[in-house]
Amino acid sequence: MIETPYLLFLGDAPDQLAAKVAQGIKDWRPENAVGQYRMEGCKADLGIADMTLTEAREAGAKTLVIGVANRGGVISQEWKKVLVMALEEGFDLASGLHNLLRDEPDLVAVAEATGRSLHDVRVPEVDYPIANGVKRSGKRVLAVGTDCSVGKMYTALALDNAMRERGMKSTFRATGQTGILITGDGVPLDAVVADFMAGSVEWLTPDNDDDHWDIIEGQGSVFHVSYSGVTMALIHGGQPDALILSHEPTRAHMRGLPDYEVPTLEALRDTALPLARVANPACQVVGISVNTQHMSEDEAAAYLAGVEARMGLPAVDPFRHGAARLADALAAI
Amino acid sequence: MIETPYLLFLGDAPDQLAAKVAQGIKDWRPENAVGQYRMEGCKADLGIADMTLTEAREAGAKTLVIGVANRGGVISQEWKKVLVMALEEGFDLASGLHNLLRDEPDLVAVAEATGRSLHDVRVPEVDYPIANGVKRSGKRVLAVGTDCSVGKMYTALALDNAMRERGMKSTFRATGQTGILITGDGVPLDAVVADFMAGSVEWLTPDNDDDHWDIIEGQGSVFHVSYSGVTMALIHGGQPDALILSHEPTRAHMRGLPDYEVPTLEALRDTALPLARVANPACQVVGISVNTQHMSEDEAAAYLAGVEARMGLPAVDPFRHGAARLADALAAI
Numbered sequence: 117m118i119e120t121p122y123l124l125f126l127g128d129a130p131d132q133l134a135a136k137v138a139q140g141i142k143d144w145r146p147e148n149a150v151g152q153y154r155m156e157g158c159k160a161d162l163g164i165a166d167m168t169l170t171e172a173r174e175a176g177a178k179t180l181v182i183g184v185a186n187r188g189g190v191i192s193q194e195w196k197k198v199l200v201m202a203l204e205e206g207f208d209l210a211s212g213l214h215n216l217l218r219d220e221p222d223l224v225a226v227a228e229a230t231g232r233s234l235h236d237v238r239v240p241e242v243d244y245p246i247a248n249g250v251k252r253s254g255k256r257v258l259a260v261g262t263d264c265s266v267g268k269m270y271t272a273l274a275l276d277n278a279m280r281e282r283g284m285k286s287t288f289r290a291t292g293q294t295g296i297l298i299t300g301d302g303v304p305l306d307a308v309v310a311d312f313m314a315g316s317v318e319w320l321t322p323d324n325d326d327d328h329w330d331i332i333e334g335q336g337s338v339f340h341v342s343y344s345g346v347t348m349a350l351i352h353g354g355q356p357d358a359l360i361l362s363h364e365p366t367r368a369h370m371r372g373l374p375d376y377e378v379p380t381l382e383a384l385r386d387t388a389l390p391l392a393r394v395a396n397p398a399c400q401v402v403g404i405s406v407n408t409q410h411m412s413e414d415e416a417a418a419y420l421a422g423v424e425a426r427m428g429l430p431a432v433d434p435f436r437h438g439a440a441r442l443a444d445a446l447a448a449i
Numbered sequence: 450m451i452e453t454p455y456l457l458f459l460g461d462a463p464d465q466l467a468a469k470v471a472q473g474i475k476d477w478r479p480e481n482a483v484g485q486y487r488m489e490g491c492k493a494d495l496g497i498a499d500m501t502l503t504e505a506r507e508a509g510a511k512t513l514v515i516g517v518a519n520r521g522g523v524i525s526q527e528w529k530k531v532l533v534m535a536l537e538e539g540f541d542l543a544s545g546l547h548n549l550l551r552d553e554p555d556l557v558a559v560a561e562a563t564g565r566s567l568h569d570v571r572v573p574e575v576d577y578p579i580a581n582g583v584k585r586s587g588k589r590v591l592a593v594g595t596d597c598s599v600g601k602m603y604t605a606l607a608l609d610n611a612m613r614e615r616g617m618k619s620t621f622r623a624t625g626q627t628g629i630l631i632t633g634d635g636v637p638l639d640a641v642v643a644d645f646m647a648g649s650v651e652w653l654t655p656d657n658d659d660d661h662w663d664i665i666e667g668q669g670s671v672f673h674v675s676y677s678g679v680t681m682a683l684i685h686g687g688q689p690d691a692l693i694l695s696h697e698p699t700r701a702h703m704r705g706l707p708d709y710e711v712p713t714l715e716a717l718r719d720t721a722l723p724l725a726r727v728a729n730p731a732c733q734v735v736g737i738s739v740n741t742q743h744m745s746e747d748e749a750a751a752y753l754a755g756v757e758a759r760m761g762l763p764a765v766d767p768f769r770h771g772a773a774r775l776a777d778a779l780a781a782i
Binding site: 246247249250307310313314315338339341342344345347348349352355370372373376387390 | 688708709
């Protein structure tokens with residue numbers, strides 16, 4: 117669990133895209149984003165207050181989050197100076213970088229001396245149990261994709277917002293590094309040891325109020341041969357009551373797999389639903405989330421109408437149109 | 450890769466069952482079992498030559514394999530003395546124990562001083578790639594089960610024997626600790642990090658002669674919610690040309706999951722085959738392996754005949770009847 121709220125470290129980001137983790141935090145959990153810390157030459161701007169370390173501490177920030185990709189996988193000396201000062205000012209550090217904070221001896225030494233924590237969210241910090249499959253109270257929804265990177269995290273976060281707006285009880289459950297940094301906790305599922313994957317998802321989505329929804333961040337796809345085992349662990353460990361099918365209609369082939377065709381939404385439904393019913397016989401598919409970013413407004417509207425007619429389920433692009441209709445579908449269960 | 454052949458260490462095994470790993474090596478790779486080393490009070494006997502360390506070295510043994518479960522997860526001082534002497538005599542050590550050889554400082558020190566290797570087969574020793582899904586040459590067969598522990602490893606080893614007897618080219622590919630100790634190499638799949646599971650199976654079963662069969666050791670079950678992700682990685686990483694369905698008909702519920710019914714062979718076929726065809730559209734189900742150990746000879750024969758009629762596929766218990774008919778089915782592909 118990472119202490120919130122955050123000061124968002126943008127470093128010397130070469131452009132806005134390099135700061136997309138910080139942007140995600142600011143977009144989805146603005147209450148976690150006290151301010152931004154930009155170094156000389158930084159080309160990204162979240163449109164929130166620039167703060168010194170001292171100002172951010174006074175404003176209540178507990179953790180400095182590295183919200184920017186670094187160049188060449190190296191934590192530069194310029195960054196290092198700021199990170200050391202932040203520890204000395206009383207901040208914990210959190211990072212989703214491939215190269216780990218804990219592998220930097222100078223940061224480790226200062227963190228020990230100051231009693232602060234280094235959070236590398238790519239690395240599991242919990243000894244997860246083996247899944248026991250016991251039915252849990254409360255409800256769970258999982259987005260499953262025809263492919264990787266079709267907008268499952270975005271769908272889950274938009275759904276969480278829409279459900280809160282309705283006064284429904286919901287919690288976004290992060291299973292990837294960006295989601296974990298956005299919310300401050302979760303399971304870095306792709307880094308969990310095979311035997312404990314499903315157990316880590318059970319751990320992440322425990323017993324809850326009967327009218328509470330866990331919105332579980334999806335990963336991979338049952339059709340993506342590189343990561344399908346991770347998806348399977350989400351389907352069985354999450355024992356979802358509801359599935360949302362996620363799709364990106366313009367993709368020529370599976371991401372990173374030029375010889376693999378993207379399956380249809382029907383194939384996804386017919387594959388994922390029976391698998392989900394092994395763990396939860398009451399599971400149903402409640403809606404469809406389409407990433408229409410490569411379509412015009414008219415094309416998107418026509419495509420969504422076609423999917424809705426074909427599949428008999430609400431079909432939305434949560435980025436363009438919000439997730440209200442998906443929240444309605446869950447409220448009706 | 451563990452150097453063969455072995456001296457099989459039975460320690461102070463309290464009964465024959467405690468030495469089942471050693472028994473598996475002796476049964477399936479007798480050429481790897483130069484002799485056995487038994488301590489005072491050992492109640493297990495493999496029926497092969499008792500040897501001192503020196504005798505075993507002279508007979509060609511390269512590695513001392515701990516082929517026995519230890520009590521309470523502790524490597525006792527009595528064992529330790531023998532293990533240290535073995536390193537000093539020039540043996541490598543190999544173990545599938547939960548507590549690791551590498552966590553014993555005295556063994557590590559002696560291994561370093563003598564230049565010997567400590568193999569803990571529960572721990573991956575390779576940086577596996579992420580699966581790329583590219584079609585590989587050669588053929589592969591995978592046993593998939595209605596449940597865990599239904600005899601998938603036994604089926605694979607029996608099939609390997611039957612195929613060799615026919616002069617077919619085949620290699621048993623171990624994915625669990627016992628299999629790895631039996632053959633000397635493999636992937637400890639349940640200990641691999643999620644993102645690399647399918648890639649480790651691709652690595653284990655690389656391009657090969659067009660008429661060569663990799664016989665991939667199965668793990669878990671797509672219906673077992675604790676381990677289904679591991680099974681999925683085998684199905685997609687292994688890109689099998691042939692599946693064998695494995696079943697234990699007398700089980701009251703899924704292993705360790707009292708609330709989960711064991712699926713039918715038909716349900717297994719209808720779930721696993723479409724998943725396998727994502728990675729290999731030519732995949733087919735070629736036969737059925739039934740563990741009839743809890744049935745009389747007559748019951749077993751009647752059950753197998755019934756399955757064969759129902760499913761239209763050869764159905765055998767490889768322990769009772771050998772795997773010849775499964776090898777025939779593969780030879781016909």
